[in-house]
Amino acid sequence: MSGKPQTLRHAADLARAGLVDVAQVPDLERVAARYAVAVPPALADLIDRSDPLDPIARQFIPQTEELDQRPEELLDPIGDGAHSPVEGIVHRYPDRVLLKAVHTCPVYCRFCFRREVVGPGGMGSLTANELESALAYIAAHPAIWEVILTGGDPLILSPRRLSEISKRLAAMDHVKVLRLHTRVPVAQPELIDEELLAALKESGKAVYIALHANHAREFSKSARLACARILESGIAMVSQTVLLRGVNDDPDTLATLMRTFVENQIKPYYLHHPDLAPGTSHFRLTIEEGLAIVGALRGRLSGLCQPTYVLDIPGGYGKVPIDSHYVVRRLDGSYKVTDPEGRDHRYPPRRPTR
Numbered sequence: 001m002s003g004k005p006q007t008l009r010h011a012a013d014l015a016r017a018g019l020v021d022v023a024q025v026p027d028l029e030r031v032a033a034r035y036a037v038a039v040p041p042a043l044a045d046l047i048d049r050s051d052p053l054d055p056i057a058r059q060f061i062p063q064t065e066e067l068d069q070r071p072e073e074l075l076d077p078i079g080d081g082a083h084s085p086v087e088g089i090v091h092r093y094p095d096r097v098l099l100k101a102v103h104t105c106p107v108y109c110r111f112c113f114r115r116e117v118v119g120p121g122g123m124g125s126l127t128a129n130e131l132e133s134a135l136a137y138i139a140a141h142p143a144i145w146e147v148i149l150t151g152g153d154p155l156i157l158s159p160r161r162l163s164e165i166s167k168r169l170a171a172m173d174h175v176k177v178l179r180l181h182t183r184v185p186v187a188q189p190e191l192i193d194e195e196l197l198a199a200l201k202e203s204g205k206a207v208y209i210a211l212h213a214n215h216a217r218e219f220s221k222s223a224r225l226a227c228a229r230i231l232e233s234g235i236a237m238v239s240q241t242v243l244l245r246g247v248n249d250d251p252d253t254l255a256t257l258m259r260t261f262v263e264n265q266i267k268p269y270y271l272h273h274p275d276l277a278p279g280t281s282h283f284r285l286t287i288e289e290g291l292a293i294v295g296a297l298r299g300r301l302s303g304l305c306q307p308t309y310v311l312d313i314p315g316g317y318g319k320v321p322i323d324s325h326y327v328v329r330r331l332d333g334s335y336k337v338t339d340p341e342g343r344d345h346r347y348p349p350r351r352p353t354r
């Protein structure tokens with residue numbers, strides 16, 4: 001066998017790497033036949049094999065619970081299909097579109113909200129004609145201010161293909177912002193090189209990279225360096241995190257993650273309540289549990305470290321901030337404002353004081 005570590009894609013590979021017991025292999029092959037598996041070396045190296053509750057393993061190593069599909073779970077949990085006018089485009093809000101050029105990822109997260117369509121058995125990449133139609137759709141809609149490349153993971157596209165997309169967007173004056181949602185800086189940091197970053201900058205737009213990470217331990221030395229290369233190239237970074245049972249569902253873990261983002265000059269952006277993706281009930285919290293955890297971050301973390309806790313309303317009705325209960329309008333037109341200690345206040349006060 002040659003020395004270069006490979007991405008682990010089968011239950012037997014995971015067993016050989018000491019990440020699952022050999023006895024689990026037949027059951028996990030059934031899971032892998034349903035939902036794609038990929039654990040790249042950068043993430044396999046972070047797993048503590050002696051810890052059965054390791055939060056990195058929990059995110060990426062398949063589990064038999066994934067075969068347990070609940071009635072409330074949905075094949076298309078956030079309703080992409082209801083807003084897809086052409087293949088590869090999701091146009092849910094007037095001023096922005098998702099462009100899903102590729103449906104593969106460097107790693108397959110076990111809680112993925114698009115797990116029915118990503119992976120080798122999923123929808124594949126857009127064909128040249130489909131990509132052409134998707135770009136033509138963006139060009140024909142001047143209200144589109146922001147294009148969000150997602151998928152799949154857009155940063156596994158070759159610099160040549162990213163450059164082609166960038167150049168096409170460069171010709172669309174109404175598009176001002178290009179955002180890419182990715183796990184590559186933590187999952188395959190070696191892909192973040194000058195050629196790839198130059199390809200993104202060819203768009204001439206304000207480019208943002210939204211890094212998906214759920215635990216501070218994902219920030220290996222290589223991942224931090226990959227983020228530094230992105231920032232040094234002039235591309236800004238924001239974060240997205242999914243609140244996951246057994247991974248980051250306590251205030252200390254989440255606080256450390258948010259501080260780690262900020263220490264790496266990545267502005268915390270979204271904290272997603274877990275979606276109703278099939279076979280993911282073992283990751284889900286209730287909204288009450290999520291609110292308690294997020295509430296504990298207020299007052300103890302710098303404002304720079306506060307993400308917006310959001311729910312993607314099932315069926316494609318969009319995202320809403322969940323913790324907006326901090327300010328609730330009353331029937332008499334006043335507001336009930338809840339402070340970080342949980343005390344309620346009336347706004348405006350009945351007798352304003354100086």
Ligand code: SF4
Binds near residue numbers: 105106109114153182
């Ligand atoms: S990287 Fe994103 S799209 Fe890919 S499996 Fe993970 S959550 Fe899903």
